[in-house]
Amino acid sequence: MQRRTVLQAAALAGVSPLAFAQAYPNKPVRLIVPFAPGGTTDIIARIVSERMNAILGQTMVVENKAGGGGTVGATEIARAAADGYTLGVATVSTTAANPAINKKIAYNPLTDFTPVINIAATPNVIAVHPSFPAKDYKSFVAELKKNPGKHSYASSGTGGIGHLQMELYKTLAGVFVLHIPYRGAGPALNDTVAGQVPVIFDNLPSALPFIKDGRLVPIVVASSQRVAALPNVPTFKEVGLEPVNRMAYYGIHAPKALPRDIVDKINAAVRKALENPDVKKRIEDTGSLIVANTPEQFAAQIAAEFEVYKKVVAQQKLSLD
Structure with a gap:
């Protein structure tokens, strides 16, 4: 019409x-x-x-x-x-x-x-503030299991891909992290980089500059293969959680x-x-x-x-x- x-x-x-x-x-x-x-x-x-x-x-x-x-x-x-x-x-x-x-x-x-x-x-990435007690995936999941509910994560907003992917991850990995929604990835990143929220599930392009500057530490990526810019960071498939591995x-x-x-x-x-x-x-x-x-x-x-x-x-x- x-x-x-x-x-x-x-x-x-x-x-x-x-x-x-x-x-x-x-x-x-x-x-x-x-x-x-x-x-x-x-x-x-x-x-x-x-x-x-x-x-x-x-x-x-x-x-x-x-x-x-x-x-x-x-x-x-x-x-x-x-x-x-x-x-x-x-x-x-x-x-x-x-x-x-x-x-x-x-x-x-x-x-x-x-x-x-x-x-x-x-690709999407789980990254943490440098003050977070874990710097790789194995220690990251161990920390979350050791202290359920102690840590929180930022996302671009309730119902966004970062929120749903992290909730799926939490269920499959058997961990609990409190969700802190923002009005976009920019504000979420700002608070994570500032240390107000220790963990973020974000799209790689917006998080990567902070990762390169050492202001965020990458833990695991949702990608079909390892990302060239983060050669030492495993994919969700590599850690046994392929359902979370969506770009x-x-x-x-x-x-x-x-x-x-x-x-x-x-x-x-x-x-x-x-x-x-x-x-x-x-x-x-x-x-x-x-x-x-x-x-x-x-x-x-x-x-x-x-x-x-x-x-x-x-x-x-x-x-x-």
């Missing part, structure tokens, strides 16, 4: 649908990041949007809309006009983990958005019913941006892997991840209460 309305408007104005798509964009484009500045979602969005300004011939304005584990920003994306001038960053937290645990969110992750492209896949994704989606011509134009622009050596290097330097897939492939990834976390929530009896 929305596509028909947009194209009918173009026809009434004497403009063909093809010309309408070719004219896009003729004004600045909003890119909503559903988390606070400083986290991985924000980092990747800004790297790509900087290059897309030149490719699209219009400014792409990044807006941070934090809150609700990403659902505040995601809701704004879903409710926007399907004209290509409001886009958003789709994450596992906003399209799978949070919808799986929060039955009251105002959108359906599978029907209220138009998937456009998955930009990159990213995050960072893509672009739009409100539902975005005309396919505009979807294809945005997809092509992102692909072109990712072909730039500087953009590619900056993303890969964060520990992420370039994906750059089709809208259909990204839609399938979102659906598959949503199913995984619905099962996690059901099996572990997780709730927001």
